Amino acid sequence: MNLPPVDRKTVALVAAGVVGGYALWRFLQGPSFGSVALAQAKEDLGVTQSGDPSRVLQMLQTYGITSMANWCAAAVGTWIHQAAAAKSVAPPIAGSAGAKNTMEQLQDPSNPEVGWLDVAQIRAANGSNIEPGMVVIWQRGPAGSWMGHIGIVSANLGGGNFKSVEGNAGATGGAVVESTHAISSTALLGMGYFQDGHLQKVPAGARVLMPPPDAPQGFMPVAGVEPVDGE
Numbered sequence: 001m002n003l004p005p006v007d008r009k010t011v012a013l014v015a016a017g018v019v020g021g022y023a024l025w026r027f028l029q030g031p032s033f034g035s036v037a038l039a040q041a042k043e044d045l046g047v048t049q050s051g052d053p054s055r056v057l058q059m060l061q062t063y064g065i066t067s068m069a070n071w072c073a074a075a076v077g078t079w080i081h082q083a084a085a086a087k088s089v090a091p092p093i094a095g096s097a098g099a100k101n102t103m104e105q106l107q108d109p110s111n112p113e114v115g116w117l118d119v120a121q122i123r124a125a126n127g128s129n130i131e132p133g134m135v136v137i138w139q140r141g142p143a144g145s146w147m148g149h150i151g152i153v154s155a156n157l158g159g160g161n162f163k164s165v166e167g168n169a170g171a172t173g174g175a176v177v178e179s180t181h182a183i184s185s186t187a188l189l190g191m192g193y194f195q196d197g198h199l200q201k202v203p204a205g206a207r208v209l210m211p212p213p214d215a216p217q218g219f220m221p222v223a224g225v226e227p228v229d230g231e
Contacts, residue, residue, distance in 0.1 A: 063096065073097050117134075119188045128156075130183075130191065133152065134153040136150065136181075
């Protein structure tokens with residue numbers, strides 16, 4: 001059994017009876033799935049589709065797409081699959097090359113490995129329920145259209161503001177960047193999260209089946225995402 005690095009403070013508190021069984025269980029589980037996915041995302045900060053697009057194309061190939069296309073969701077899906085491999089668990093969702101397709105997977109009530117906070121729940125708590133590692137979804141284009149944008153929350157800044165790591169974004173588009181957003185944005189749809197206690201373990205080194213290819217259609221132009229409303 002591979003244990004996480006020993007945290008002497010946690011061990012001392014458990015021994016003293018200050019920290020209970022749940023804290024010990026979390027300690028033995030190691031970093032949460034969301035935090036591992038976020039770490040994968042941060043590794044790609046600065047990646048762009050201009051110059052050397054090899055990493056972007058690698059992300060798109062996760063979903064069977066072999067030429068340049070809108071890639072924010074493919075980036076998040078790739079980070080989720082990399083986190084699953086790092087944690088030796090099956091991916092909690094397949095992900096998608098479409099942000100709203102990914103959102104539907106996070107909203108699936110039949111999947112105990114994920115959960116969803118809609119924008120009303122987030123605003124009712126003034127953002128206090130936002131945690132790093134959550135997957136954030138925005139609307140793009142007219143309300144109800146297929147278009148969306150997606151990222152992974154990197155920090156809760158308080159006061160209804162947060163940071164996220166996003167692909168196919170940035171001032172000039174087409175890059176992995178960390179940006180600041182507000183929950184007051186009219187484009188914000190909600191955030192998904194991962195239920196660590198329900199993730200399915202797989203043997204170390206086991207081949208995890210990748211998601212089926214997405215049909216390479218319906219993507220926005222490759223020049224980068226349009227600014228989300230209210231940002």
